[in-house]
Amino acid sequence: xxxxxxxxxxxxxxxxxxxxxxxxxxxxxxxxxxxxxxxxxxxxxxxxxxxxxxxxxxxxxxxxxxxxxxxxxxxxxxxxxxxxxxxxxxxxxxxxxxxxxxxxxxxxxxxxxxxxxxxxxx
Numbered sequence: 665x666x667x668x669x670x671x672x673x674x675x676x677x678x679x680x681x682x683x684x685x686x687x688x689x690x691x692x693x694x695x696x697x698x699x700x701x702x703x704x705x706x707x708x709x710x711x712x713x714x715x716x717x718x719x720x721x722x723x724x725x726x727x728x729x730x731x732x733x734x735x736x737x738x739x740x741x742x743x744x745x746x747x748x749x750x751x752x753x754x755x756x757x758x759x760x761x762x763x764x765x766x767x768x769x770x771x772x773x774x775x776x777x778x779x780x781x782x783x784x785x786x
Contacts, residue, residue: 699751706747710764710776719743719771729766730758735784742784743768 709726722745723729729745736742746763753759765781767774774780 699748703749703751706749706764710747710749710766713766713773713776715773715775717773719768719773722766722768722773730763731760737784740769741771743771744781744784 706726713722726745726747730748731744731746733744733746734741735744745766745768746760747766748758748762749764750762752762764776765778766776767780767784769784775783
């Protein structure tokens with residue numbers, strides 16, 4: 665009888681154990697957060713950038729950008745890729761001010777950051 669009571673108590677305790685799900689401020693389920701991992705990865709890649717790296721090489725390393733713009737000035741083409749690197753609002757929507765722009769001239773990286781973008785946009 666005693667063994668049966670111990671077994672029942674053990675079984676009951678297993679049945680009462682629960683699972684805790686952590687929800688962060690964006691309503692994302694899971695570990696740290698996908699957006700935090702993505703921002704960290706993008707900052708790490710950006711910190712290793714070198715001028716004159718080709719557009720295709722950057723895309724294969726960093727993946728698809730959050731935003732992509734294309735400009736033509738004279739005979740030159742400019743492409744700007746925006747990668748998320750910082751969180752400003754916890755609204756679940758990525759905006760350009762949460763991204764770092766990578767600037768390509770004729771498919772070669774010529775700079776990154778706001779100063780590089782401002783140099784071609786004015």
